[in-house]
Amino acid sequence: MWRLLFGLLLGGAALRVVAALLLLRDGWDFAGPRLVFVVPALVVIAAGYGVWVRPMLRSPAGEGRVAAWPGDYWAAMVAAGVVLVASAAQLVGTGGAAVTGVGVLGIAAVGSVWRRARWCRRSAGRWWRTAAKGALGAALAAAVLVGWSTASQLPARSSMTGSPVDTGGSTIGHAHHGGISVTTLTGTDTAGVPARRFTLTAQAATVELDSGQRVEAWTFNGVTPGPQLRVRQGDLVEVTLVNQLPGVGVTLHWHGVDVPNAMDGVAGVTQDAVPPGGRFVYRFRATQVGTYWYHSHEMSSVQVRRGLFGALVVLPADAPEQSDAVDETVLRHTWIDEDGVASLGVTTGAQRRQVPAGRQVRLRLVNTDGNPATFTLTGAPLRVVAIDGTDVHEPNVLHGVRILVGGGSRYDLAFTMPDQPVVLRADGPTIVYSPDGNAGPGRESPAPALLDPARYGTPAATPFGAASHVDRRFTLRVDERLGFYDGRPAVRYTLNNRSFPDVPMLMVAPGDLVEVTYVNRSGQHHPMHLHGHHMLVLSRDGRPTSGSPWWVDTLDVGPGETYRVAFRADNPGIWMDHCHNLEHAANGMILHLGYAGITTPFQTGHGTANHPE
Numbered sequence: 001m002w003r004l005l006f007g008l009l010l011g012g013a014a015l016r017v018v019a020a021l022l023l024l025r026d027g028w029d030f031a032g033p034r035l036v037f038v039v040p041a042l043v044v045i046a047a048g049y050g051v052w053v054r055p056m057l058r059s060p061a062g063e064g065r066v067a068a069w070p071g072d073y074w075a076a077m078v079a080a081g082v083v084l085v086a087s088a089a090q091l092v093g094t095g096g097a098a099v100t101g102v103g104v105l106g107i108a109a110v111g112s113v114w115r116r117a118r119w120c121r122r123s124a125g126r127w128w129r130t131a132a133k134g135a136l137g138a139a140l141a142a143a144v145l146v147g148w149s150t151a152s153q154l155p156a157r158s159s160m161t162g163s164p165v166d167t168g169g170s171t172i173g174h175a176h177h178g179g180i181s182v183t184t185l186t187g188t189d190t191a192g193v194p195a196r197r198f199t200l201t202a203q204a205a206t207v208e209l210d211s212g213q214r215v216e217a218w219t220f221n222g223v224t225p226g227p228q229l230r231v232r233q234g235d236l237v238e239v240t241l242v243n244q245l246p247g248v249g250v251t252l253h254w255h256g257v258d259v260p261n262a263m264d265g266v267a268g269v270t271q272d273a274v275p276p277g278g279r280f281v282y283r284f285r286a287t288q289v290g291t292y293w294y295h296s297h298e299m300s301s302v303q304v305r306r307g308l309f310g311a312l313v314v315l316p317a318d319a320p321e322q323s324d325a326v327d328e329t330v331l332r333h334t335w336i337d338e339d340g341v342a343s344l345g346v347t348t349g350a351q352r353r354q355v356p357a358g359r360q361v362r363l364r365l366v367n368t369d370g371n372p373a374t375f376t377l378t379g380a381p382l383r384v385v386a387i388d389g390t391d392v393h394e395p396n397v398l399h400g401v402r403i404l405v406g407g408g409s410r411y412d413l414a415f416t417m418p419d420q421p422v423v424l425r426a427d428g429p430t431i432v433y434s435p436d437g438n439a440g441p442g443r444e445s446p447a448p449a450l451l452d453p454a455r456y457g458t459p460a461a462t463p464f465g466a467a468s469h470v471d472r473r474f475t476l477r478v479d480e481r482l483g484f485y486d487g488r489p490a491v492r493y494t495l496n497n498r499s500f501p502d503v504p505m506l507m508v509a510p511g512d513l514v515e516v517t518y519v520n521r522s523g524q525h526h527p528m529h530l531h532g533h534h535m536l537v538l539s540r541d542g543r544p545t546s547g548s549p550w551w552v553d554t555l556d557v558g559p560g561e562t563y564r565v566a567f568r569a570d571n572p573g574i575w576m577d578h579c580h581n582l583e584h585a586a587n588g589m590i591l592h593l594g595y596a597g598i599t600t601p602f603q604t605g606h607g608t609a610n611h612p613e
């Protein structure tokens, strides 16, 4: 039995070493942590076998007759515990590993003492002795879990002001001093009479999907997706948020729009959640043309799923008032009550649209979910004209396209309507455009080639690039681990081994050129969304991007991928930077970008009304 146990342990550890060595091809970031944990584990197992199991098996008295340490049953527990902790360390993370280690050592110590106790020797072989041993083991394991869970509890209140910081390898003065509050960062050109005024009232409503299913939704103005806000570049926009939801707060965040910090809508960071019955007025100038969306940033993992989102489109200042071009926003959403039923708006099946041949069509694809969604368009030559609101430079014509749209991202497609049907599929729901409006989706044609945004379009000048002098560099290593988060068992998502609110804030000074490397060591996609800034993607897995400049506000980092991005720190404030798989965010995958000298009076946590995740 011991031989088997150790054989399994050794085999498992050896496999992990091999896996880690294979990962070396992807770089030390991927292989390093695994090697660091598993190599000592391998040594411990091998030593345990050599020092203890082998002599025991060879002793004439045989198994179970070796009395003195280290030939002790409990010494094996220690060895196994060390191995467990070491190889689980990547999974459980800080806190968890320590508690587990202490727990295992505790079990070993108690066991050792027990084994030496007189009464215990006398009772050898009795059934109740085995039972008591089992009960003790279970009690200790439970104590470990309770301790671990308690250690993971989050503070009742935490503030980004005073939180630990990371200055990206170059010094920065007085990170938390200076006392400019985020509330004063309302923008310099936001006075005057707004060109566009909207009111969005958060309210509960029952929404019926085309399938007949009813969803108890949270909506803006009774509809979900919420009203589409269409404005023009240069417009001063004013949106009044009114909260009529029963018992929950709400905010509005302008996803992808680099608004002044005070207007960013993050509960507990840039404002307090708007309580039931309350209101909040947002004002910003629409400076960037493109496709954006808005959503609540209070309990966002729940509220966005339940329907508190809508599209925001900024048209060029000179866009014609009247036009017969088709300009449609396609929001893909998975309903919370529907066990993962994907829809476009509230339609889960096929929609038909009549579009006369020769019309210009622009489709603005928005993925409101956390997981990437595959959109395919077939039936017409098309161009991908914008990504995350930024125009693609000289996009080449594609004959059908398949796009992996990451969570929170937007892709705009443009084509001239041909005299045959054009089919848009979105991992389930479809829209069919045809001259007579009657065509069905038909058979699924062979999937067109997958768009690679890193290689699409034509290079153009950028304000900075891979060769520019960088003021600060940060690396964010992304992992997933089994463990506890805020007292509950959870898959925790960590950034540099920490979860919100313990991830150090990335500190910058105004004007800095900041480079961030995202390293995804987990098995999932993480759409990393930086508020208030647009990031230029420099490279993926070490290969420089080569198409049109690829600007993003939400970058889907796939399993095993490494992206290097850069942005100019030109929008002072405290900005969330998080995974837009909002369940991941709710399980810790949030950090902040802070500017030196900016503080926030707001707090998050159980003790407050603010739960931005």
Ligand code: C2O
Binding pocket: 253, 255, 295, 297, 408, 529, 531, 576, 578, 580
């Ligand atoms: Cu779309 Cu922090 O959010």
Ligand code: CU
Binding pocket: 493, 525, 526, 527, 579, 580, 581, 584, 585, 589
């Ligand atoms: Cu994620």
